[in-house]
Amino acid sequence: MRRVQLYDTLSRETRLLMPITPPKVGLFVCGLTPYADAHVGHAKVAVVFDVVARALTRWGYRVFYVQNVTNLDDRLIERGGATSTDPMKLADQHFAAWRSAMDELNVRTVNYYPHATDYLPEIIVQVQQLVDRGFAYAARGSVYYDVARFPKYGALSGQKVEALQPGARVAVEAAKRSPEDFVLWKAAQPGEPAWESPWGPGRPGWHIEDTAITVRLFGPRYDVHGGGMDLKFPHHEAEIAQAEAATGESPLVNYWMHVGLVTMKGEKMSKSLGNVYGLDEALRTHGAEVLRFYYLNAHYRNPLDFAPGKSLEEAGEAYERLAAPARKLAGALRGSSSGAGSRELPAELAEDAVVAVRELDELLADDFNTREAIARLFVWSKRVGEWLPELAHLSPSALESLAAPYRWAGAMLGLFGPTGAPDARDEALAALAAAAIEARAAARTRGDFAEADRIRGALARAGIRLEDHGSTTSWQLGADDDAG
RNA sequence: GCCGAGGUGGCAGAAUGGUUAAUGCGACAGACUGCAGAUCUGUUUCCUGGGGGUUCGAUUCCCUCCCUCGGCUCCA
Numbered sequence: 005m006r007r008v009q010l011y012d013t014l015s016r017e018t019r020l021l022m023p024i025t026p027p028k029v030g031l032f033v034c035g036l037t038p039y040a041d042a043h044v045g046h047a048k049v050a051v052v053f054d055v056v057a058r059a060l061t062r063w064g065y066r067v068f069y070v071q072n073v074t075n076l077d078d079r080l081i082e083r084g085g086a087t088s089t090d091p092m093k094l095a096d097q098h099f100a101a102w103r104s105a106m107d108e109l110n111v112r113t114v115n116y117y118p119h120a121t122d123y124l125p126e127i128i129v130q131v132q133q134l135v136d137r138g139f140a141y142a143a144r145g146s147v148y149y150d151v152a153r154f155p156k157y158g159a160l161s162g163q164k165v166e167a168l169q170p171g172a173r174v175a176v177e178a179a180k181r182s183p184e185d186f187v188l189w190k191a192a193q194p195g196e197p198a199w200e201s202p203w204g205p206g207r208p209g210w211h212i213e214d215t216a217i218t219v220r221l222f223g224p225r226y227d228v229h230g231g232g233m234d235l236k237f238p239h240h241e242a243e244i245a246q247a248e249a250a251t252g253e254s255p256l257v258n259y260w261m262h263v264g265l266v267t268m269k270g271e272k273m274s275k276s277l278g279n280v281y282g283l284d285e286a287l288r289t290h291g292a293e294v295l296r297f298y299y300l301n302a303h304y305r306n307p308l309d310f311a312p313g314k315s316l317e318e319a320g321e322a323y324e325r326l327a328a329p330a331r332k333l334a335g336a337l338r339g340s341s342s343g344a345g346s347r348e349l350p351a352e353l354a355e356d357a358v359v360a361v362r363e364l365d366e367l368l369a370d371d372f373n374t375r376e377a378i379a380r381l382f383v384w385s386k387r388v389g390e391w392l393p394e395l396a397h398l399s400p401s402a403l404e405s406l407a408a409p410y411r412w413a414g415a416m417l418g419l420f421g422p423t424g425a426p427d428a429r430d431e432a433l434a435a436l437a438a439a440a441i442e443a444r445a446a447a448r449t450r451g452d453f454a455e456a457d458r459i460r461g462a463l464a465r466a467g468i469r470l471e472d473h474g475s476t477t478s479w480q481l482g483a484d485d486d487a488g
Numbered sequence: 489g490c491c492g493a494g495g496u497g498g499c500a501g502a503a504u505g506g507u508u509a510a511u512g513c514g515a516c517a518g519a520c521u522g523c524a525g526a527u528c529u530g531u532u533u534c535c536u537g538g539g540g541g542u543u544c545g546a547u548u549c550c551c552u553c554c555c556u557c558g559g560c561u562c563c564a
Contacts, residue, residue: 034564042564049564079562158491161559167490168560177561210562232564233493242561263564264493270557275564291539301512302501307494307557318500322512325536375502379511389527393520399496453522460524471526478526 006063008369011305012227013236013260014160018371021259023227028066030226031057032218033255034235035071038098039079042105043280044295044310045232045266045273050111051264051296051418052304052372053230055114059368059416068115073099075119076207081196081419091197092121105283109292110418118221121212124199127208127216130250131188131201139249143179145191145204151184154245160260161237166446186242188212194362213243213420215250224251233307234272264307275308281312290316293419297323300374300417323419327380329419330410331480336395337403338430345397349405353387357405360384361412368416377417384409393473437468437479444470445477 008021023029033053036046050071058067073111075095077137084091099117106114107243111469120127131147134140139153151157165184177187187209192198198205208216218226221408224247231240240260247256265272286295299321302308348354360380367377391398398406414420440459449454460470463479471478 036564037562046548046564049517070563162491163560164490169489184561230564234558236492236564237559238561239563241506262493265558265564267557272558272563274562276562305493309500311500316501318513320516322500325512332526373502379502382511386528392527450520451522452508472521472524473527474520 005065006365008060008063009259009371010259011371012258013262014255014257019259020300021227023065024225025260028065028068029060029228030222031060031067031219031227031228032214032222033067033069033071033114033228033229033256034214034239035073035233036078036099037079037103038076038095039077039083040098040275042098042283043266043273043275044229044282044286046102046106046282047109047283047286047295048266048299048304048308049230049232049263050106051109051299053261054109054111055368055374055417056228056230056261056302056372058416058418059372062415063111063365063369065447067113067115068222070116070118070217070221071114071487072214073117073119074213075099075211076121076197077210085195095119101284105287108287108346109296116221118217120208123213123216123220124208124348127212127221128189128201130216130219130246133250134188134246136266137249137252139245140188141181141202143181145206146177146179147189147203148180148185148188149188149242149245150181151186151245152182154249155244156248157184157241158237160241160244163241164239177461186211186238188246211239212246214239215243215247215256218256219251222239224253224310225256225258227257228259228261229257233262233265236260236262245310264303264305267307267309268311270309276477281310286316290320293327293421294320294323295417297326297378298467300419301378303375304372326378326385326410326413327420328480329385329392330407330413332392332395332478333388333403333407333410334420335434335478335480336398337400337407338434345402346399347394347397347402348399349402353421354402354405356387357408360409364409364416374417377408381409381413394480395473395478396476433481440468441470441477441479 005027009018010021011018033049036042053069057067058203060067073095075092080091081096084094131140135142135147136150140147140149163208168184189201189203189206190209192205192207196207198207229240244256267273268281271279273280294316298316299308301322302317349406364377364380367373367380377422391406395403410420440463444456447459463470467481468479
């Protein structure tokens with residue numbers, strides 16, 4: 005297992021990752037409340053932790069990655085009421101859309117998406133534990149957490165309870181003893197989905213599902229908890245208070261990872277502000293890889309300002325500088341089995357490929373510095389660029405060396421498309437392309453440029469784009485697709 | 489008010505107590521090319537919010553001020 009440094013919000017320092025039971029790593033990330041279409045802010049968190057899970061797995065850890073789904077809350081009830089839809093059905097619909105967006109984004113590391121309403125027994129047990137231990141009180145059919153009983157409340161976010169401004173944004177509920185108390189169990193209003201409980205019919209409060217789920221799946225303590233910066237307070241604070249009080253064990257989480265928010269013109273992207281850019285639209289107009297690249301081209305902890313019509317366009321230009329050589333190498337490797345060149349790289353360059361991959365690993369293991377890793381990939385691409393004209397003459401092992409950093413990025417960052425082995429169709433295509441390139445070269449040699457351009461045009465219409473490099477010609481698929 | 493995160497070139501966005509502050513985008517010039525594209529080379533001089541302090545040396549550490557954003561019980 006590689007040594008990994010992680011920044012932990014609670015201790016405010018970067019520390020070596022020491023799993024509770026190596027090589028296992030329990031990773032819990034706060035997921036969506038799927039009451040509306042997801043936007044590009046939500047997907048950043050998903051991509052960041054996808055990279056975390058990919059990297060840890062590749063470094064020898066056994067990651068159990070859980071992302072919860074809050075499929076019942078006030079907003080869902082409100083939305084459902086407005087559209088005469090069952091709130092949980094509404095959640096299911098949006099969650100299905102989220103899953104398909106995740107597939108498209110190449111986010112496949114989440115092992116389990118528990119839904120809040122599937123954990124009602126665990127939730128009720130945990131609320132009861134908190135009542136029994138004196139950390140919670142029932143009032144008017146609801147149950148509230150008594151924050152005064154938990155002195156550590158505020159440690160994660162640095163808040164002092166007495167300095168909070170009650171009701172700064174959300175009205176204080178009358179049944180609370182103190183404004184900072186938060187609801188564990190909400191008494192049902194007429195017509196709302198409700199479950200029987202020792203306190204009467206009701207439903208879970210916002211924070212309780214996470215700790216009910218993690219105690220069940222991971223036990224009283226686990227390794228890494230992630231989420232957006234905006235969840236630090238009160239949500240994660242409440243999780244600590246709930247779990248540590250209910251189980252009597254501490255700390256709930258060893259490493260808190262908080263992702264910088266996506267903003268627009270400096271302001272947080274959120275549905276309530278109305279300044280959202282839809283995930284669907286981003287995927288449709290720029291594709292999943294460009295979006296992934298955009299997120300990873302900055303440090304995950306920093307805010308990322310999104311400018312519609314600009315950010316993804318620029319990211320697309322930059323990404324192409326990496327993707328193009330990666331694609332050409334992949335194409336050359338596909339073709340190489342049917343007729344390989346024999347030229348080798350200078351020993352120094354081949355060695356540098358090994359060094360580059362090692363350094364990429366080191367950068368990523370330093371609190372997931374994807375931006376710095378991408379900078380190294382650009383540097384590598386510059387060196388690869390010098391060899392592009394020679395691609396057709398290079399040996400398979402030389403091609404593998406040049407491709408190694410891109411393969412690394414494929415595995416770790418989820419970029420550059422599939423990296424599977426070539427199949428029979430790839431080889432047939434490569435042979436056809438080679439024949440066409442040969443015919444065109446002959447036409448060019450005898451000065452018949454009309455014929456040369458006819459061949460190039462015909463291939464382009466079939467989605468095969470040719471590029472001349474001095475005396476050689478390379479080809480690639482779908483590079484100038486007109487979808488965008 | 490309190491807590492937290494930020495402020496780096498035309499733009500995006502890293503890093504570090506120490507030679508020219510990464511990388512990319514954009515712009516400009518050149519090389520290569522039948523054309524196109526791609527690629528390469530060079531340029532883009534004065535870029536670390538203001539002011540103090542510590543230090544031989546600060547963008548980095550400390551103090552202070554300013555600005556922006558997030559949170560203060562809906563939030564990725």
